[in-house]
Amino acid sequence: MEERLLIQKAQCGDAAAVEELLSRYEERIFKLAARFFSDPQDAGDVAQEAMIRIYERLASYGWRAAFSTWIYRITVNLCIDETRRRKKQAIQGLSENMESSHTGPEEKVVRDETSRQVRAAMASLSPDHRAVLVLREIEGLEYGEIGAILGLAAGTVKSRLNRARDAFRKQFVVLSGRGEGHAVC
Structure with missing residues (x-):
């Protein structure tokens, strides 16, 4: 299904559309969070929180930016907030498996x-x-x-x-x- 239609359905409360939309971005969200945290569990926790925030705020997505940009913004903001809160100084995944x-x-x-x-x-x-x-x-x-x-x-x-x-x-x-x-x- 085209992403725009999927977003519209999800914004109207279609549970299947929400699930499909989130599953399309789940891996990218986790990979982005993993760039901020050395512990995969921490990255997973932040990625999960990002998915929850995206779900909670889906109705407020206003099409001013690409949906992927909106999702990245939510994820990056959570990563920064979590990094500041924990005062952790670590990052995972900078170097590919060499x-x-x-x-x-x-x-x-x-x-x-x-x-x-x-x-x-x-x-x-x-x-x-x-x-x-x-x-x-x-x-x-x-x-x-x-x-x-x-x-x-x-x-x-x-x-x-x-x-x-x-x-x-x-x-x-x-x-x-x-x-x-x-x-x-």
């Missing part, structure tokens, strides 16, 4: 350490910087989409993204030991 059957133990150790450093650098960012970096670099969204999700102007997204990249870069250099006094090979 395992390969052709790599030796030394390469695996280096990749694992690099992955740990990337996660730690991301975890050190503020929730606002982490959100914009995840949405752009991991999810691949355009500035306008990110702005719609976070309620920011495109120019603000660009400047926040630049600050987030700088903060990430500085933290990664510190964690990787490639700062002053170390040769970069």
